[in-house]
Every structure is written in C-alpha cells, then in structure tokens.
Amino acid sequence: MNAAGATISPRAIRAILVDDESLLRQHLRERLERHPEIVIVGEADNVQSAAELVAVTRPEIIFLDVQMPPDNGFDLLPLLEGMDPVPAVVFVTAFDRYAQRAFDVHALDYLTKPVHPERLAQTVERLKRAVSQRGAGVAASPTLVPHLVPETPLEAADLVPLQEGGNLRFVEAGRIAAAQSQGDYTRILAAGGKPVLIKSTLSHWEARLPVGLFSRISRRLLINCQQIQQVSRLDREKTQVFFIDIAEPLTLSRIEFRRLRGSF
Known part of the structure; x- marks a missing residue:
C-alpha cells in the first residue's frame, strides 16, 4: 500500500x-x-x-x-x-x-x-x-451508470500485455507481426518472444490494432507488413514469411501471398 x-x-x-x-x-x-x-x-x-x-x-x-x-x-x-x-x-x-x-x-x-x-x-x-x-x-x-463504449484503436507505441504461461510480457502494438485466427482464440506473433494464444476473436484484434499497419490477407490472418524481414517461396502453392525478431515463420497459401504483395 x-x-x-x-x-x-x-x-x-x-x-x-x-x-x-x-x-x-x-x-x-x-x-x-x-x-x-x-x-x-x-x-x-x-x-x-x-x-x-x-x-x-x-x-x-x-x-x-x-x-x-x-x-x-x-x-x-x-x-x-x-x-x-x-x-x-x-x-x-x-x-x-x-x-x-x-x-x-x-x-x-x-x-x-x-x-x-x-x-x-x-x-x-x-x-x-x-x-x-x-x-x-x-x-x-x-x-x-453509462453504457460501455467500444475501445478505440491502439497506437503503435501502446503496450499490449501478452500472457505466456506464468509470465506476462509487454509488447508495443507496432511490434506485433501477425494475428492468426484459431476458432474463439487468436494466435499473436510479436517480436521478442514465442507466439501467444489469447481467448479473443480475430475481429476484436482487427478493431484494436493500429490503423494502417495491418492488412487482412485472409479470413484467418492479419499481417503487419512493417515487421516482415524476409519472404521465401517454398513452392508454387506455399510461401514462408519471416518477421523481425521472431524465430517462427508463417506459411501462406498462394492466394494469401498474392494479397500480401498487393498490400505493399
């Protein structure tokens, strides 16, 4: 106290x-x-x-x-x-x-x-x-008591709490590289740590993440193009995307990769 x-x-x-x-x-x-x-x-x-x-x-x-x-x-x-x-x-x-x-x-x-x-x-x-x-x-x-109003979008410098097991880490919203839908959960890829699974829908994250940074390239995936470090074609149908300070890449379908290129 x-x-x-x-x-x-x-x-x-x-x-x-x-x-x-x-x-x-x-x-x-x-x-x-x-x-x-x-x-x-x-x-x-x-x-x-x-x-x-x-x-x-x-x-x-x-x-x-x-x-x-x-x-x-x-x-x-x-x-x-x-x-x-x-x-x-x-x-x-x-x-x-x-x-x-x-x-x-x-x-x-x-x-x-x-x-x-x-x-x-x-x-x-x-x-x-x-x-x-x-x-x-x-x-x-x-x-x-007033009606609760929706949250406004985050700014790139705002801190986002991410729970990893018993640890809580804080990441700037602009350093979140991708948000991936997994049913009622969203898998968050952010710089400096492992992917985190959060019980919240992708639509919720789309409304909260900084405006202009993220592109929705499919129903399941949001990507922050500013966090992309490298792109590697595996074959005609699959492409891997590597992000800054994240060890694990994302594998995109041919259609997702086409939409990603169109967002630049």
Missing part, C-alpha cells in the same frame, strides 16, 4: 490505482497526468492493501485491475459497501470478457489495457459528471 501525502486542491478528484503490475500502474499514472483534475492519492497491488488504502485516503474513484492472483478485483467491492459515499470504480484489465460483469456491478466504466488516451478522457468526463451529480444531491442508481 502506498498513500500519497501531497496537499490536494478541494476541487480535485481523489483517485487510487489498484494493480499487481507496477509497470501498468505507472502507465496509467502517466496517462492520468494529462488530467490535472484527477489526483492520485495512493496505489495498491492487491485487494487487502487496497481496502486499507481506501479506508485511509477516502478516494472518489478507484481504477481497479481484475486479475491480481490470488485475488480478484471484484472481491474488493463488498469491502466498500460500508463507505459513505461509496467510491466509483473503473475496471482496468487486459481481458474484455469481464466487461458484462463490470456493468452488472454498476462500475462507472471499463477500460482495456493498455489504456488509450482518448478512451481515458471519456472516462474522466463521466467521472466529473458523476461527482457533480453527487455534489448536487443526485442519488446514485443503476440509471446513472
């Missing part, structure tokens, strides 16, 4: 960050620096320390991660029920499958890591409206 001791303007909105990954807390902290109306009064890396931090700092907003093994961010919510007023919660997680549950518990908003600046700005505006309504004596209710 880390509580800040700086003097806070009476008009500032007090916030805490709860995430077990210090790098991601830093990433969000830097994003929030663009919004001086939000003042971070503390940080925590698990549910228990977050509950203690809330009691000490009395924040108006909690930016809360979901998966913090062995904890779950939703476990914090019952511990907030005795507070008056109860702080608003914005879930910040790498997994979009929690969006419906976040909405069900009346979270103010739900952000997908890495947090996009424009998307965060929308959340801050909602928070300001909610705080204003509370100050005017408007009672909190499910009808005040």
Whole structure:
C-alpha cells in the first residue's frame, strides 16, 4: 500500500490505482497526468492493501485491475459497501470478457489495457459528471451508470500485455507481426518472444490494432507488413514469411501471398 501525502486542491478528484503490475500502474499514472483534475492519492497491488488504502485516503474513484492472483478485483467491492459515499470504480484489465460483469456491478466504466488516451478522457468526463451529480444531491442508481463504449484503436507505441504461461510480457502494438485466427482464440506473433494464444476473436484484434499497419490477407490472418524481414517461396502453392525478431515463420497459401504483395 502506498498513500500519497501531497496537499490536494478541494476541487480535485481523489483517485487510487489498484494493480499487481507496477509497470501498468505507472502507465496509467502517466496517462492520468494529462488530467490535472484527477489526483492520485495512493496505489495498491492487491485487494487487502487496497481496502486499507481506501479506508485511509477516502478516494472518489478507484481504477481497479481484475486479475491480481490470488485475488480478484471484484472481491474488493463488498469491502466498500460500508463507505459513505461509496467510491466509483473503473475496471482496468487486459481481458474484455469481464466487461458484462463490470456493468452488472454498476462500475462507472471499463477500460482495456493498455489504456488509450482518448478512451481515458471519456472516462474522466463521466467521472466529473458523476461527482457533480453527487455534489448536487443526485442519488446514485443503476440509471446513472453509462453504457460501455467500444475501445478505440491502439497506437503503435501502446503496450499490449501478452500472457505466456506464468509470465506476462509487454509488447508495443507496432511490434506485433501477425494475428492468426484459431476458432474463439487468436494466435499473436510479436517480436521478442514465442507466439501467444489469447481467448479473443480475430475481429476484436482487427478493431484494436493500429490503423494502417495491418492488412487482412485472409479470413484467418492479419499481417503487419512493417515487421516482415524476409519472404521465401517454398513452392508454387506455399510461401514462408519471416518477421523481425521472431524465430517462427508463417506459411501462406498462394492466394494469401498474392494479397500480401498487393498490400505493399
């Protein structure tokens, strides 16, 4: 638990960050620096320390991660029920499958890591409206909870969390070389590591990856042409594509290779 001791303007909105990954807390902290109306009064890396931090700092907003093994961010919510007023919660997680549950518990908003600046700005505006309504004596209710809006595309420099077994690594979106559909999963090839299988559809990745970098060369495959290092024809029907800082090549069909050439 880390509580800040700086003097806070009476008009500032007090916030805490709860995430077990210090790098991601830093990433969000830097994003929030663009919004001086939000003042971070503390940080925590698990549910228990977050509950203690809330009691000490009395924040108006909690930016809360979901998966913090062995904890779950939703476990914090019952511990907030005795507070008056109860702080608003914005879930910040790498997994979009929690969006419906976040909405069900009346979270103010739900952000997908890495947090996009424009998307965060929308959340801050909602928070300001909610705080204003509370100050005017408007009672909190499910009808005040905004509809969740789709995530905006990533920028090339944004960090994308990739889970590899028990390890979590972060890769710039622009260094993702390819996304390959495998049913309800997507296989991600990114510089500096092995391919990662993620439970998310290719359509989801197509909507999130940086605009202009990726070409959809078939129903199953997105390729970042800027990450191609070498192309090698195996025969008339098959071509191998090698990427920068990735050991494993992709094998393309004749039609896929033709579409790839057309995307340059």
